[in-house]
Amino acid sequence: MKQYRVDLHVHIGRDSRGEPVKISAARDLVFKNIAQRAHSSAGVQMVGIVDCASPRVLRDISELLDSGHMSELEGGGIAYSEGAAEESTVIIGAELEASLPEGCSAHYMCFMPSIRAMQDFSSEVKRLVSNIDLSTQHVRMSPTELAKLTHDLDGLFVPSHVFTPHKGVLGACVPRIEQAMSEDGLELVNAIELGLSADTAMADTIAELAQFTFLSNSDAHSLPRIGREFNVMDMERPTFSELALALARRDGRGVRLNYGLDPRLGKYHLSGCDTCGARFSVQPGEPRVCPKCASHRVVVGVADRLAEIADHPTPHSPPHRPEYRYQVPLQFIPGIGPARIKALVREFGSELAALHDAPFERLARVVGDTLAGRIIDARSGALRLDAGGGGAYGRVSLED
Structure with missing residues (x-):
C-alpha cells in the first residue's frame, strides 16, 4: 500500500479559451494549469477539480485526452505526467448548490470516474440549472436526488465545507445531515468535507458524523492555494476506484492523516459583523448582536454554530478517525x-x-x-x- 497526498476541491476560473467558469476564481485556474501546479510545485498527487460539468471544461478535457497530454486510467481518473517521473491523477467533479424545502441551500461535490460519466451528468443537470457553463450552479433537485444521480453514474457524493455559514449544510441549513437527506439518502454520502474553519476535534462533537470519513481540502480559488489543506491516503494506486475504497475505509485503504489549516486561520471560525467587520463569539442563546456597533448583521462563525448543535462538549472520535495535523x-x-x-x-x-x-x-x-x-x-x-x-x-x- 502506498501513501498519496490528495486535495479534492479546486475550482476552475477560465477555460483554455479564456471564457469564464467560476467568476470569483483566478483567471489562470485553467484545467491543465491546475494539473501542472498540483503535480510540480504544490506536491499533491491526486487533485479533484470541481467545475467539470461545464461543457467548456469538458471540451478542454477532451482536447487534452485527444492530444495525448493526459490519459484516462483503467480504474478511473485522468493521469497527467508532462515528463515527470511519476504521474499525478485528476479526479473530475462538479460542485452544485441544492436546496431544502425550508428554503436554505448548500453546496455538494459530485465526483465521476470518467469523462463519459461526467458528460452524462452534465447532460442530466443542464436542464435543471440556469447556466451549465458556470460553476456551482443552483440545481433544481433535492440533495438526495443529486446524490442518487451521482451514484447512478458510479460517482461519489460529498457535502462541501459542511460547517460554514456560506452554503454549508450544517452551518447554514440544518443541525443534522439526516435532516437534509431522505430516509435512504444518508447512505449515499461518501464523505464529509470539514472546510477551512473546522477540524476533526470540532466535527467529532456531533455524534451523527462518527460514521463518515472526513476530508480536508483546499477549496482553492487560485493556484497558490492548492494543497493548503490535503489528505494523506493509503491506496494501491492513484485511481478513482482506489479513492472510493479509501473513503469507504475498505480493504486496507483509507485516510491516514488530515492536514489542514488551524481553524483560526479560516474565514468563518469566529462570528463576524457584516457592518463594521468586528470578530467575536456568540454564546448559545445570546442575541446575535455585534458588541462593537450593535448591528444585527452577524455572520455566525463555525465555532459558535458548533456550540449550538453539538451532541458532546468534547470530541468523541471513533477508532477509524485519523490524526488531524495543522499546517500554516x-x-x-x-x-x-x-x-x-x-x-x-x-x-x-x-x-x-x-x-x-x-x-x-x-x-x-x-x-x-x-x-x-x-x-x-x-x-x-x-x-x-x-x-x-x-x-x-x-x-x-x-x-x-
Missing part, C-alpha cells in the same frame, strides 16, 4: 512571498516538502535564519494566530 501554508507566513516560495520549491521539490520535511539548516540557506525559524514554528504549532471570522481569514501575528 507558506503564503500565510509573514515575509514569505511568491519569489521565496519559488526558491523553496526549486530547492525542495514542492511547497509541502519545504513546509513539512526540510531541516532548518537547508531552509536557512534558501530564505535566511529568521524565515526558516518561522517555517519551523509553523510546523510545530508555535506561531501566534489571530482568528478569522465574518469572511476574513485569520493571520499569523508577530506581536508578542
Whole structure:
C-alpha cells in the first residue's frame, strides 16, 4: 500500500479559451494549469477539480485526452505526467448548490470516474440549472436526488465545507445531515468535507458524523492555494476506484492523516459583523448582536454554530478517525512571498516538502535564519494566530 497526498476541491476560473467558469476564481485556474501546479510545485498527487460539468471544461478535457497530454486510467481518473517521473491523477467533479424545502441551500461535490460519466451528468443537470457553463450552479433537485444521480453514474457524493455559514449544510441549513437527506439518502454520502474553519476535534462533537470519513481540502480559488489543506491516503494506486475504497475505509485503504489549516486561520471560525467587520463569539442563546456597533448583521462563525448543535462538549472520535495535523501554508507566513516560495520549491521539490520535511539548516540557506525559524514554528504549532471570522481569514501575528 502506498501513501498519496490528495486535495479534492479546486475550482476552475477560465477555460483554455479564456471564457469564464467560476467568476470569483483566478483567471489562470485553467484545467491543465491546475494539473501542472498540483503535480510540480504544490506536491499533491491526486487533485479533484470541481467545475467539470461545464461543457467548456469538458471540451478542454477532451482536447487534452485527444492530444495525448493526459490519459484516462483503467480504474478511473485522468493521469497527467508532462515528463515527470511519476504521474499525478485528476479526479473530475462538479460542485452544485441544492436546496431544502425550508428554503436554505448548500453546496455538494459530485465526483465521476470518467469523462463519459461526467458528460452524462452534465447532460442530466443542464436542464435543471440556469447556466451549465458556470460553476456551482443552483440545481433544481433535492440533495438526495443529486446524490442518487451521482451514484447512478458510479460517482461519489460529498457535502462541501459542511460547517460554514456560506452554503454549508450544517452551518447554514440544518443541525443534522439526516435532516437534509431522505430516509435512504444518508447512505449515499461518501464523505464529509470539514472546510477551512473546522477540524476533526470540532466535527467529532456531533455524534451523527462518527460514521463518515472526513476530508480536508483546499477549496482553492487560485493556484497558490492548492494543497493548503490535503489528505494523506493509503491506496494501491492513484485511481478513482482506489479513492472510493479509501473513503469507504475498505480493504486496507483509507485516510491516514488530515492536514489542514488551524481553524483560526479560516474565514468563518469566529462570528463576524457584516457592518463594521468586528470578530467575536456568540454564546448559545445570546442575541446575535455585534458588541462593537450593535448591528444585527452577524455572520455566525463555525465555532459558535458548533456550540449550538453539538451532541458532546468534547470530541468523541471513533477508532477509524485519523490524526488531524495543522499546517500554516507558506503564503500565510509573514515575509514569505511568491519569489521565496519559488526558491523553496526549486530547492525542495514542492511547497509541502519545504513546509513539512526540510531541516532548518537547508531552509536557512534558501530564505535566511529568521524565515526558516518561522517555517519551523509553523510546523510545530508555535506561531501566534489571530482568528478569522465574518469572511476574513485569520493571520499569523508577530506581536508578542
